């Protein structure tokens with residue numbers, strides 16, 4: 001991602017005029033991410049409806065101001081120097097049920113809000129994604145996934161399977177309804193990665209199911225996650241750091257290199273799951289980058305595989321100044337190390 005530019009004084013005035021009192025300055029972002037890491041947003045606005053989201057995105061585009069759309073902040077690492085442009089936080093939270101369909105604004109939290117609403121009406125299709133932090137928009141961006149129910153767990157299920165349609169703000173600022181095929185969903189993949197479309201809302205087509213079946217699946221999936229992943233509330237993270245390597249496992253490769261438990265400052269490769277880096281309090285983005293680069297280098301040297309980050313790197317990154325505990329050579333000295341990780 002290009003380093004965001006500081007808006008000029010003229011752009012700043014025009015933005016303030018368009019967004020009014022909703023526009024805030026120098027807003028800390030760390031607490032707005034699941035990693036609890038990152039510097040401030042120079043400009044920040046919270047969109048509480050899909051209409052307000054469209055207004056903010058259109059304003060940034062019209063004024064040629066760099067912007068970033070922040071969902072739950074669960075799949076990103078924000079640089080220690082923050083984001084120089086406009087961060088648009090998606091808090092659009094409306095949910096409507098009509099028959100077996102549920103329509104949610106893109107800022108709705110998949111868990112608990114969307115899942116609880118669907119399950120409360122006895123509707124099946126979303127309960128698999130219990131415990132995973134994501135807004136509806138983020139879920140479509142990455143095609144949110146989890147294993148099919150126990151005991152078989154024979155395949156990965158994707159949220160795209162139950163998507164009926166979505167309303168977008170397209171790259172040319174049109175509001176448009178599209179069906180699920182439009183998204184060209186894959187594993188961790190959708191058309192949103194390559195197009196500038198913004199999801200405003202989504203409609204899911206679900207199926208009636210007995211409450212006890214839905215509650216059993218949710219309970220089993222929460223236990224599956226609790227057994228394998230560090231708990232998000234006490235050990236903040238961004239979930240899997242590296243992309244899946246089919247049939248091999250990014251986590252397994254890091255584990256085989258003996259890197260579990262390795263620390264850099266307060267950042268640590270989780271002793272529980274090697275593909276997750278946790279923040280024990282005051283980890284910086286630079287600390288996380290140092291661990292990422294170290295894992296990439298170790299895994300490549302030992303196995304020949306190159307680990308590609310799954311998370312997005314947002315904003316401006318400070319140089320790596322601290323190194324993982326047992327690394328003797330500097331991993332990087334430049335400010336743009338995030339660009340070298342991909």
Ligand SMILES: NC(=O)C1=CN([C@@H]2O[C@H](COP(=O)(O)OP(=O)(O)OC[C@H]3O[C@@H](n4cnc5c(N)ncnc54)[C@H](OP(=O)(O)O)[C@@H]3O)[C@@H](O)[C@H]2O)C=CC1
Nearest residue numbers: 071072073074075106134135137138141142144198199239
């Ligand atoms: N399976 C698991 O266990 C876990 C999965 N995750 C995944 O991480 C993601 C977390 O979502 P969330 O926290 O909400 O997202 P984030 O705030 O982390 O943003 C991630 C990206 O999603 C895109 N995005 C967010 N909202 C929208 C929208 N309304 N329209 C278009 N693009 C959007 C943005 O892309 P852009 O910059 O291109 O606009 C952004 O870069 C989910 O996809 C989830 O599947 C996370 C943790 C664990």
Ligand SMILES: C=C(O[C@H]1[C@H](O)[C@@H](CO)O[C@H](OP(=O)(O)OP(=O)(O)OC[C@H]2O[C@@H](n3ccc(=O)[nH]c3=O)[C@H](O)[C@@H]2O)[C@@H]1NC(C)=O)C(=O)O
Nearest residue numbers: 145146147239240242243244249250251252255273274275
């Ligand atoms: C956590 C995420 O998604 C998760 C998703 O929740 C679950 C369930 O569907 O499947 C994937 O985890 P995963 O644990 O199977 O992924 P990997 O990190 O590639 O591990 C693969 C395999 O390696 C082994 N493994 C993993 C960690 C470890 O420390 N040691 C080890 O040996 C395990 O057997 C594991 O099953 C997703 N991760 C990726 C990178 O695809 C996320 O996207 O943030």
